[in-house]
Amino acid sequence: MGKAYGVVADILVGKFQFTEGELSPGATLEEIDLDSLGRVEFALTLRESTGVPFGDDQITLDTTLGEIADAVEAAWGAGTAVAPR
Amino acid sequence: MGRGYGGGSAVTRADIAVTGLGAVTPAGAGVEETWRRVCAAAPTASRDAELAGLPVDFSCRAPEVEVADRARRRQLWRQDRFTRIALAAADEALRDARLDPSAWDGVRVGTAVGCSLGGAGTWEAEFARMRREGAEAVSPVVIPRLLPNMAAGEVALALGARGPSLAVSTACASGASALAVARDWLAAGLCDVVLAGGTEAAVTPLVVSGFQRAGALSARTGDPAAASRPFAADSDGFVMAEAAAVLVLERAADARARGVRPRALLAGCGTSTDALHPTAPHPEGRFAELAVTAALADADLGPGDVDHVNAHATSTPLGDAAEASMIARVFGHGPSVTSAKGVLGHSLGAAGAVEAVLTVLSIERSAVPPTANTDAPAPEFDIDLVTKAVREQRVGAAVSNSFGFGGHNVSVVLRAV
Numbered sequence: 110m111g112k113a114y115g116v117v118a119d120i121l122v123g124k125f126q127f128t129e130g131e132l133s134p135g136a137t138l139e140e141i142d143l144d145s146l147g148r149v150e151f152a153l154t155l156r157e158s159t160g161v162p163f164g165d166d167q168i169t170l171d172t173t174l175g176e177i178a179d180a181v182e183a184a185w186g187a188g189t190a191v192a193p194r
Numbered sequence: 195m196g197r198g199y200g201g202g203s204a205v206t207r208a209d210i211a212v213t214g215l216g217a218v219t220p221a222g223a224g225v226e227e228t229w230r231r232v233c234a235a236a237p238t239a240s241r242d243a244e245l246a247g248l249p250v251d252f253s254c255r256a257p258e259v260e261v262a263d264r265a266r267r268r269q270l271w272r273q274d275r276f277t278r279i280a281l282a283a284a285d286e287a288l289r290d291a292r293l294d295p296s297a298w299d300g301v302r303v304g305t306a307v308g309c310s311l312g313g314a315g316t317w318e319a320e321f322a323r324m325r326r327e328g329a330e331a332v333s334p335v336v337i338p339r340l341l342p343n344m345a346a347g348e349v350a351l352a353l354g355a356r357g358p359s360l361a362v363s364t365a366c367a368s369g370a371s372a373l374a375v376a377r378d379w380l381a382a383g384l385c386d387v388v389l390a391g392g393t394e395a396a397v398t399p400l401v402v403s404g405f406q407r408a409g410a411l412s413a414r415t416g417d418p419a420a421a422s423r424p425f426a427a428d429s430d431g432f433v434m435a436e437a438a439a440v441l442v443l444e445r446a447a448d449a450r451a452r453g454v455r456p457r458a459l460l461a462g463c464g465t466s467t468d469a470l471h472p473t474a475p476h477p478e479g480r481f482a483e484l485a486v487t488a489a490l491a492d493a494d495l496g497p498g499d500v501d502h503v504n505a506h507a508t509s510t511p512l513g514d515a516a517e518a519s520m521i522a523r524v525f526g527h528g529p530s531v532t533s534a535k536g537v538l539g540h541s542l543g544a545a546g547a548v549e550a551v552l553t554v555l556s557i558e559r560s561a562v563p564p565t566a567n568t569d570a571p572a573p574e575f576d577i578d579l580v581t582k583a584v585r586e587q588r589v590g591a592a593v594s595n596s597f598g599f600g601g602h603n604v605s606v607v608l609r610a611v
Contacts, residue, residue: 126267142268149334150271 113159113181117174120154134175143170155181210377211449211456212608214291214442215551216283216391219538220254220435223282225290228548229555232537233584235566239418239433239539245399250406252418253397254435254539266352272335273348274313279438280345280393281352287389288353291442292454295353303355304385305346306376307440308368308392310543310598311401313340318398345393345438357385363543365598366506368392369439370546373606374463376443386448391440391547402434408473410510422540424507424533424565425514425579427572432508435539439547441554446611458554461591461609462493468601475513475597479520485603486524486593493607495591497525500607502562502587504553504594507533508540517595518575530587532580536566546596550606557589557610 114134121127121141131141138148152168155161155177161184168177217224220238221231231238242253259282261267270278288295316339324332338344343361350359358379362371369392376390405411412421412431423429446456466484468476475482490497503521507514521531534552541548556562562585571579589610596604 124271126264126270128264146272146334146338153331153333 111178111182113185114174114178116158116181117155117178120151120158124154125151132174134178135173137171137173138168139170145170208381209446210380210443210460211446212441212458212460212554213444213449213454213456214287214289214293215457215554216286216290217437217439217548217551218256218259218279218282219437219439219541219548220256221538223257223259224286225551225555228538229552232534232552232563233561235537235564235582237419237422237537237566239421241418242397244397245402248399248403248406250402250411250413251415252421252433253402254433255397256395256436272338274316274339274344275395275436276309276313276393276438277345277348279395279436280307280349280391280440283391283393283438283440284349284353284389287440287442293387293442298387300354300356302357302386303353304357304376304379304388305350305355305359306362306372306379306388306390307346307349308362308364308372308543308547309342309345310363310365310368310394311396312342313344314396314398314401316340318400349389353389355389364602364604365600366540366542367546367596367598367602367604368543369548370550370594370596370604370606371465371602372547373441373460373550374465374604377460377463380443380445386444388443389440390443391438392544393438394542394544395436396542397434397436405434412509420567422509422536423567424505424509424535425518425571425575425577426509426568429509429511429514431510432535433539435541437538437541437544437548439544439551441547441550456611458557459609459611460606461495462489462491462607464488464490464492464605466603468603470601473599475516477512477516477519478523479516481601482517482595482597482603483520483524485605486520486595489593489605489607493591493609495607498527499591500525500529500593502529502556502589502592503531504549504556504592505531505533506545506595506597508535513597515575517597518571518577522576528578530562530580530585531577532562533565534563536568546594546604549594549596550608553592553594553608557592557608560588561586562589
């Protein structure tokens with residue numbers, strides 16, 4: 110996976126204390142056991158880390174980590190946000 | 195015997211035992227680390243980077259706590275620091291009491307954790323973020339992080355304690371108030387076990403500035419380690435500290451029935467209110483005296499039975515003078531007096547619980563730690579202050595005092611088993 114997936118994983122490991130082994134691109138937020146408050150906090154942290162202005166409804170508990178990473182990559186590619194160096 | 199001055203109708207008398215102790219203090223994460231440092235009279239105050247540029251730029255910080263359990267670590271993001279250190283103290287106290295949460299009937303377990311300011315750090319950080327980035331940047335867990343009751347709530351959640359839970363808030367008497375509440379619950383039969391104590395992690399720029407502007411803090415910025423000087427003639431205010439302490443309480447008969455010898459008895463608690471001024475104590479501690487006499491009556495002891503007083507003594511000239519006057523008046527026989535705040539600073543809502551822990555150790559070990567930084571009490575204080583070195587003495591019964599803004603006075607009596 111690319112740089113965006115790395116950012117997603119870093120947040121989940123660093124802030125939410127998951128292990129790398131608990132994460133995979135196909136897993137949804139619900140499957141990794143984030144609750145509704147965790148989802149909002151995750152989206153907030155992702156916005157700070159990636160510059161991508163996710164709305165609260167863009168990331169749901171059914172969204173996979175891979176889909177989130179793809180959305181970040183797309184935003185970076187479209188120039189609507191700047192990837193962290 | 196009733197809780198307040200003047201007695202009241204008796205409810206239930208029972209020996210309430212202390213069977214477990216836990217603490218996280220600026221001296222370290224653990225009861226023994228705290229005891230050793232207090233006995234060594236080695237102050238913990240030091241320059242604090244988060245307070246840089248403020249008129250008072252030092253404090254007593256507690257260490258970060260290690261969380262071994264993975265499921266627990268996964269909850270850290272939604273907990274303020276005052277909750278995290280309370281959980282660590284509760285864990286240590288439970289281990290000490292040889293209680294296993296997976297084996298107990300949680301419905302019979304209560305949680306009473308005092309706290310003064312709750313998640314002050316969360317308040318300040320999130321408010322700044324909202325001002326800077328707008329409402330959409332506010333964390334969804336800002337409320338559960340900052341609520342002062344969340345230490346009690348998270349301890350109960352982590353341990354499956356489904357009996358009564360309560361966050362007691364009587365400012366700097368909160369930790370001691372929690373012990374009094376717990377004693378009532380146990381005496382009334384509401385619970386079989388109570389985790390009781392206090393926690394505080396409010397060393398923030400706003401809180402420090404507020405106490406500084408009120409004239410409550412030591413301004414000894416050139417020498418932080420010497421700033422907290424309880425009962426000294428040249429004291430000029432207290433030093434802000436973080437800490438948490440939890441005591442496991444249960445009826446002594448229950449403890450013995452499961453093969454555990456109580457470490458001490460929580461023999462009595464007394465509370466009173468100055469009803470005089472929002473922050474200043476009565477200059478002679480007239481109303482604090484009511485709490486002490488009520489606690490002694492609750493314990494069925496007289497002043498002459500008390501061997502030792504663990505004082506609230508925060509190192510503020512007004513407060514120390516009021517307490518010294520009260521101690522000299524109530525205890526004419528001159529029991530030993532000490533204050534741990536020369537080493538640990540003042541941890542507000544945690545202090546009463548931390549000092550109850552230290553008082554239990556004084557009873558168990560026949561040892562009273564010295565009051566750091568104070569070579570002798572101010573000449574006008576007629577008290578037998580322990581200074582410079584640990585005093586070895588038998589402590590059969592001891593009083594620990596706590597007083598808080600709002601005029602709250604709480605005294606607890608601890609007794610040897």
